[in-house]
Amino acid sequence: MKYYVVDAFADEVFKGNPAGVCVLDEPIGDNVMQKIAAENNLSETAFVIKNGDNYDLRWFTPKSEIDLCGHATLGTSYVISNYVDVGIENMGFNTASGVLKVKRNGDLYEMDLPLREPKKIKLSHEIISETIGIKPVETYLSRDLFIVLETEEQVKKLTPNFSKMVKLDKGLGVIVTAKGTDVDFVSRCFYPKLGVNEDPVTGSAHSNLVPFWSRILNKRVMVAKQLSERGGILYCKMAGDRVKISGRAVPYMIGDINIIQN
Incomplete structure (x- = not known):
């Protein structure tokens, strides 16, 4: 092939x-x-x-x-x-x-991707802190565990504990996000359960991120950045029950x- x-x-x-x-x-x-x-x-x-x-x-x-x-x-x-x-x-x-x-x-x-609205959940801040090295602001769940932090700098400087992340009983992966400085929002995505400690740029994660930040920022059209070592820019838009990326x-x-x- x-x-x-x-x-x-x-x-x-x-x-x-x-x-x-x-x-x-x-x-x-x-x-x-x-x-x-x-x-x-x-x-x-x-x-x-x-x-x-x-x-x-x-x-x-x-x-x-x-x-x-x-x-x-x-x-x-x-x-x-x-x-x-x-x-x-x-x-x-x-x-x-x-x-x-x-x-x-x-x-x-x-x-044109399906919209996946993350639902707020209660999860021990201690467990999250041990996993990603910082206390979360809020925690949500869809396919992946969805963690909101206060600043872009916090997302950028994360040093996750992947052995602890694998043991989390919530979500397939872990999405960490915050409001951006030169873009609307930023994120990093981790999938050690699937053999991918950090995914460089994750389109599917934005099925969750776009509806969340659209509601928070009151915007339909947004620009996002994934803060992995390689990095990537995504142009995002809400479209009813779909997300365009x-x-x-x-x-x-x-x-x-x-x-x-x-």
Whole structure:
């Protein structure tokens, strides 16, 4: 199969979040996809195959399949539009989270993702402090544990204890966020349970972040920054019960995956 690595939510290579994209000519087994994702050892590897007018799309971390991934959807859209169905501007992906639509606008790819409103929960501040090294302002839960801090600087300087984070019984991952200084809000995202201690830029997390900050800031259109070492910018918009997230992408590698099975 053809294999691409695309830096998503980036304007230049070595920034944003690298996504592996495998373009299939025919279906392969779940076990093989999982082994490829583990071998690639990126946050997510996407597997895409044409299905009528749409494409079937699945995402795997090095340890397991997940139900939603923004940056690998962006990376897949870049590959489809530039190398597979060259020039296509409107794409539909059949996924575990329903049909995700992506529209190409020049060098921006706008993803239409499901909205996931985080619900406020009571969780010991001591447990959170031991896990991320700082006392939270508020704690919420959706698919992931969602922690609000006071300042951007606090988010930037976090030094999580990943061994404690793995033992948390709430959420698949941990999203930490605060109001931004030169953008509307900032975040960092951690998924050690999935074999990804820190995800460089997490589109799916913004299905939670956008409705939360839209309510707090009273804004429909926002710009977000993920404060990982690689960093990334996301252009966000509320759209009813959906969230629209746009970003750029840069190709890093094109190659072939060859698997010989006896």
